[in-house]
Structures are given as C-alpha cells and as structure tokens.
C-alpha cells in the first residue's frame with residue numbers, strides 16, 4: 260500500500276471500468292491524485308485497491324472514489340486503506356472528510372450501495388444528509404474538527 264501519484268491514473272481508470280462498469284476520466288483522476296492524499300494497493304504487480312479525493316475547503320477533503328477489487332474484499336483491506344488515508348489526511352492538515360454514496364450512479368445496484376453504506380458506518384463515517392437516492396457521509400479527522408468545536412455564533 261502506498262500514496263497514489265498522477266501516474267497511477269490509467270490503472271485506476273482501468274479498475275473502475277472493469278469492476279464498476281462505468282467510464283472513468285483519467286485526466287480528472289490524475290488531477291485529484293496531484294492535489295490531495297490518496298492510496299493505491301497492489302497484490303504483486305496488480306492494482307487491487309484505490310481511494311482518492313480532492314480538496315473541498317482548505318481543511319476539508321472530498322473523497323471521490325474508493326474501490327477494493329472483488330477478488331480482495333472481506334479481508335480487511337478496505338479497513339486498512341481507510342485507516343491509512345485518514346492518518347495521511349490528518350498529517351496533511353485536513354480536519355474533516357466528506358463523501359457521497361449513491362444508488363443513482365451508472366453501474367451500481369441496491370446491494371452494492373447498501374454494502375458500501377454498511378462499510379462507511381462501520382468505519383465511523385456519519386450520514387449527514389440523505390435524499391431518496393444518495394447520502395453524504397462525513398468523517399471528523401482531528402482536533403477542532405468536531406461539529407460542536409469551533410463553531411462561532413453569529414453576532415446578535
């Protein structure tokens with residue numbers, strides 16, 4: 260497991276097309292890899308996992324996509340990838356991460372979507388917003404990041 264670099268974009272895109280059955284924009288992925296911490300994991304030469312995002316605010320990152328290859332699921336790899344990225348994000352100065360999970364994405368199924376939601380809740384991410392088709396998840400990463408910390412009341 261190591262941090263991703265823009266040169267990993269082509270292999271990430273291949274994994275998305277193969278496993279998620281939807282198109283992937285290599286250039287957009289490369290831009291994300293260049294602008295925020297990410298993780299890629301290999302089994303030998305084969306890429307089997309990734310997690311990448313982009314800055315959302317100076318201290319908040321929007322995690323855009325995570326995938327563990329179907330051949331490597333339910334072995335704790337997802338948990339290890341999330342633990343590592345959360346630590347790297349803290350080191351990079353991020354105080355919170357957000358992400359979305361949607362049943363409306365091309366190529367997904369209700370079962371895959373519910374698996375991912377169960378996984379995120381287990382990882383300690385909180386559902387902050389839900390529409391009929393999507394949820395927004397939030398993870399607080401460090402001091403001053405809790406919703407009740409640092410909120411300044413508007414002047415009366």
Ligand SMILES: CC(C)(COP(=O)(O)OP(=O)(O)OC[C@H]1O[C@@H](n2cnc3c(N)ncnc32)[C@H](O)[C@@H]1OP(=O)(O)O)[C@@H](O)C(=O)NCCC(=O)NCCS
Nearest residue numbers: 325326327332333334335336337338360374375377378381
């Ligand atoms: C969701 C995903 C990342 C989980 O990765 P993983 O490596 O299989 O997860 P782990 O083995 O680390 O599982 C950690 C915990 O998550 C939960 N979990 C994982 N898969 C689950 C499933 N199919 N059903 C219910 N809970 C599940 C469990 O609590 C599990 O702990 P346990 O094995 O001790 O019960 C993986 O299934 C995946 O890549 N899915 C397709 C892409 C996707 O949905 N990405 C997220 C988009 S929002």
